[in-house]
Amino acid sequence: MYYETSKNDHGLPHNPFKAIVAPRPIGWISTIDKEGRPNLAPYSFFNGIGDTPPMVMFASTGFKDSAANIAETDEFVCNMASYDLRDAMNISSAPLEHGVSEFERAGLEMAPSKLVKAPRVAAAYTALECKHLKTVRMQDLEGNDTQSWVTFGQVVAVHIDDSVLVDGLLDLTKVRPLARLGYKDYSVVDELFQMSRPAV
Ligand SMILES: Cc1cc2nc3c(=O)[nH]c(=O)nc-3n(C[C@H](O)[C@H](O)[C@H](O)COP(=O)(O)O)c2cc1C
Incomplete structure (x- = not known):
């Protein structure tokens, strides 16, 4: 099948876009407002955009x-959502x-961050402390403002629970990261395989 998004004539019971752009990691974003009140929410339109x-x-x-x-505060933390925290992630x-x-609603303990004021999810295996780079409101092809606001941040500190470090490597079979798919579907990463990059 084929459809054009401007016509949105896919004829399917649900828009398949998020099932196509899948799996997506879930950045579980913790922040504070300018009064210092904590906030936590999952975002699956989330990713790394560079490592240097x-x-x-x-x-x-x-x-x-x-x-x-x-x-408002120029700081946030990306706690990575894992399978054993799936219910708390969903509640949040x-x-x-x-x-x-x-x-509080999700029954999650906060842990202090080191370089930013926003707290971390204490039970998350990994967390990235971030400083705000910029926020961009996306425009569509016609130059109209969309409802998509993209926040960019630079990672200034990294937390890894010692229990998931094995021989100096992050063991993702222990972390079991949660991935968002389409519809109500999720997946969990618990099986790995390796490939080497081809030589020139
Ligand atoms: C797994 C999952 C992924 C989500 N991803 C997004 C997302 O990428 N963008 C978005 O706007 N909302 C997303 N949501 C919904 C937000 O988490 C929800 O609107 C939340 O209330 C926003 O909280 P906040 O207003 O405290 O930031 C997602 C929800 C779940 C459960």
Whole structure:
């Protein structure tokens, strides 16, 4: 089948776009507002965008609390969501009133960060402390403003739980990262294989 997005005439019961751009890592973004109140929410339009220096981005559909807090405070943490935290991650996506803590709602402990004021999810195996680079409101092909706000940050500090470091390598079969697919589907990374890059 084939469809054109301007016509949105896919004729399917659900838009397949997010099932096509899959799997997506889930950046579980913690922030504080300018009053210092913590906020936590998962974002799967999330990824790394370079490693020298390490940088990340996430896209907010609508200018949600996470994007707004980062625009105000210039700091955030990407806690990586793993299979054993899936329920807490899901609970933290509830649209709570501004200033009400998703940490509390999801029964999650906060841990202090070192270089940013936003707290970390204590139970997350890995967390990236980030400083805000810029936020871009995307425009479409006609130059119209969209509801997609992309926040870019530079990673300034990294936390890794010692229990998932094996012989100096991050053992993802222990972390079991959660991936977002389309619809209500998720996947978990618990099987690996290796390939070497071809020689020139
Ligand atoms: C797995 C998962 C991934 C999500 N990814 C996104 C995303 O990429 N962009 C977005 O705007 N909302 C996403 N959401 C919804 C937000 O988490 C939700 O709107 C949340 O209430 C936003 O919180 P905030 O206003 O505190 O930032 C996702 C929800 C879940 C459960």
